[in-house]
Amino acid sequence: MGKILGVVNQKGGVGKTTTAINLSACLALQGLKILLVDCDPQANASSGIGIHRDDQRSSIYDALMGAVPAEDVILPTQIETLWVIPGSNNLTGARIELAADEDRAERLRKILLPIRDQYDLIILDCPPALDLLTLNALVAADFLIVPMQAEYFALEGVSELISTLERVQSSLNPDLVIEGVLLTMYDERTNLAQQVTQTLREYFQDRLYRTIIPRNVRLAEAPSHGRPVALYDPRSRGTQAYFELAGEFMARNGIEAPPRSTTEPDAVPSAQ
Secondary structure (H helix, E strand, C coil), X not given: CCEEXXXXXXXXXXXXXXXXXXXXXXXXXXXXXXXXXXCCCCCHHHHHCCCCCCCXXXXXXXXXXXXXXXXXXCEECCCCCEEEECCCCCHHHHHHHCCCCCCCCCHHHHHHXXXXXXXXXEEEECCCCCCHHHHHHHHHCCEEEEEECCCHHHHHHHHHHHHHHHHHHHHCCCCCEEEEEEEEEECCCCHHHHHHHHHHHHHHHHHEEEEEEECCHHHHHHHHHCCCHHHHCCCCHHHHHHXXXXXXXXXXXXXXXXXXXXXXXXXXXXXX
């Protein structure tokens, strides 16, 4: 059965959607079959992967509300082995519409169950809030990546997330674990960044990824062009970092890339 990975942090502006987009793309460029699910009403993961907002089009909202099966809202992307279930502003209403339902926290898990075997990995981009949509993602996921900046307030935020995770484990998803914590938008020149990194390493130990995502202009530019950074600028530092993250993620989880044709161009760029 295919695994489901949630990319989650209740703080906004920490590189969560950037990570969901670019980890999905880099894994797909290694030949893995990846489904990116945009669970955020802002639908930034959808636009960042090249799917422009269209609230008249069926989306994850329609699947959550039971109007259509999830397989009917899956769209292709510019990468052959990467697909997306787009988000929608209509998700804002789902928080209210589902509130009275007994299975309100399990909707996402149920709609993904029939299709999860079709993919090597399903990646959920979560809203920057610990709300009903994020709860659905926590219940559906097998494991989580928590992107965070190396700053003081990030330490406070992650303790709140862990408290929520423990409640979900105790009542709804006992097998849920934090697969890794990822430092993003990293500026190694500051003493604070180094101090926070050390604190996180002491607390999370080997769950803190060795890969660190740097501040990078190309990473910031790519979403406005509707392309993951690996397609927007294959030789940027951001591209290299996310390929390294994809490699570390695969190694941690015993995932091997499918054999590639000898005529296929190398997906992993050389750093410059």
